Amino acid sequence: MKQVQADSQGRAKMGPGTLYGSMGRMMEAGLIRESDKRVDPEMDDERRIYYELTRAGRAALEAELKRYRGVVAVAEGRLAHGH
Amino acid sequence: MATNVAGRRYRTWYAMLLRLYPRPFRERFGEGMAQTFHDLCREHRDARRGLRGLALWIFFETSVGIIRENTTHMPQLVKTMLRVALGALAVLMVPLVASQVVEGWNWDAGGFVFVYVLFFGTGMVYAVIARKMGAWSYKAGVAVALVTGFGLGWSNMVHVADSENPANLVYYSVLAVGGVGAWLARLEARGLARTLFAMAATLALIAVMLPSGAPPYLARNMAIGHGVFVALFTASGLLFRHASLERLK
Numbered sequence: 426m427k428q429v430q431a432d433s434q435g436r437a438k439m440g441p442g443t444l445y446g447s448m449g450r451m452m453e454a455g456l457i458r459e460s461d462k463r464v465d466p467e468m469d470d471e472r473r474i475y476y477e478l479t480r481a482g483r484a485a486l487e488a489e490l491k492r493y494r495g496v497v498a499v500a501e502g503r504l505a506h507g508h
Numbered sequence: 509m510a511t512n513v514a515g516r517r518y519r520t521w522y523a524m525l526l527r528l529y530p531r532p533f534r535e536r537f538g539e540g541m542a543q544t545f546h547d548l549c550r551e552h553r554d555a556r557r558g559l560r561g562l563a564l565w566i567f568f569e570t571s572v573g574i575i576r577e578n579t580t581h582m583p584q585l586v587k588t589m590l591r592v593a594l595g596a597l598a599v600l601m602v603p604l605v606a607s608q609v610v611e612g613w614n615w616d617a618g619g620f621v622f623v624y625v626l627f628f629g630t631g632m633v634y635a636v637i638a639r640k641m642g643a644w645s646y647k648a649g650v651a652v653a654l655v656t657g658f659g660l661g662w663s664n665m666v667h668v669a670d671s672e673n674p675a676n677l678v679y680y681s682v683l684a685v686g687g688v689g690a691w692l693a694r695l696e697a698r699g700l701a702r703t704l705f706a707m708a709a710t711l712a713l714i715a716v717m718l719p720s721g722a723p724p725y726l727a728r729n730m731a732i733g734h735g736v737f738v739a740l741f742t743a744s745g746l747l748f749r750h751a752s753l754e755r756l757k
Contacts, residue, residue: 426544440566441544442573445537449577452536474540 448476456482515549518563525567528574541570588635596627630658637695643754646697649747653704656740657683660711663733678718682711697752704745708738 429439451457460477478486522545526538545566552562579587603623607613615623634654638647664679686707693699715734 440569441541442566442570444544445533445541446573446576449533449537 451482452476454481455479456485512553514559515553518549518559519546522563522567522570525570525574528578530577533577588639589632592628592631592635596624596631599627600624626658626662630654641697641751643697643751645747645754646751649697649700649704649744649751652740652744652747653686653700656737656744657686657707660737675718678714679711682707682714685710697748697755701745701748701752704741704748708741708745711741712738 426439426441426444429437448457456479457476458479460475462475462477519542523542526534526541529538548562548566549559552559579590582590600620600623603613603615604620607615634650637650641647660679661683664676667676686703689703689706690700693703711734715731715738
């Protein structure tokens with residue numbers, strides 16, 4: 426939630442309802458799974474659960490990024506031609 | 509100290525709110541959500557910021573999530589019932605508001621409940637029948653037939669109550685023709701087209717045969733009313749005929 430707020434320079438604010446709802450849907454779709462890796466042992470809390478992208482999740486993310494890049498390319502092309 | 513007490517109270521309320529999530533969701537994420545809320549409260553308290561605004565926002569945001577999760581896991585029929593129930597409630601607002609401004613309109617609570625049940629029943633019949641076919645003309649035919657049937661039944665009920673003339677009950681035969689016809693047609697478009705034409709013909713016959721005994725100015729209004737209902741039943745029949753011809757293509 427903090428990361429979303431920081432990445433969007435405070436414009437987007439996410440609460441637990443949205444975060445855990447999205448995680449539930451992504452888990453059902455097989456895009457993420459629970460991970461036993463510990464990112465930062467200093468800050469670790471045994472109750473903390475980590476999640477990681479699955480292969481399908483990474484593929485979906487790459488496909489979505491490609492789509493965004495395509496949309497941006499079209500928009501930039503239009504702007505460059507003054508349409 | 510006061511913030512601690514408030515924080516504990518908000519955490520208790522939040523734990524109660526989380527119980528409204530579907531059980532599988534709650535079992536998977538409930539503890540994590542409660543912990544997240546606890547951490548957010550602690551961070552706010554450490555930054556010496558008030559908890560009320562944070563709690564209100566998170567309670568609202570989580571409530572939206574609860575509605576979303578519950579409706580996502582609902583069977584389609586329950587979702588349809590919920591939509592129809594809300595739609596019927598919206599339509600009920602019309603007589604509810606009208607009864608406040610129109611003089612002499614004084615239904616009791618039972619009257620509103622009865623009308624709500626009628627709206628809900630009509631809406632459910634539409635939802636269940638319209639799901640049978642995707643053609644717009646079929647859906648439109650169902651909608652026109654139900655609204656017209658509802659209007660005829662309603663106006664006749666009011667008229668019988670006002671005039672206390674049991675002869676007017678003969679109008680219900682039009683609805684009976686519709687019910688029997690729909691059952692015989694198994695809700696197929698072709699059969700429903702014939703049923704709606706039969707309903708229009710029955711109503712036209714009643715309008716011609718039944719002596720109204722009304723004064724001329726009222727008789728003219730009644731004739732126009734009958735004409736509108738006959739036209740609407742016919743239009744619905746034509747829509748079903750269109751749907752049946754589309755299926756043959």
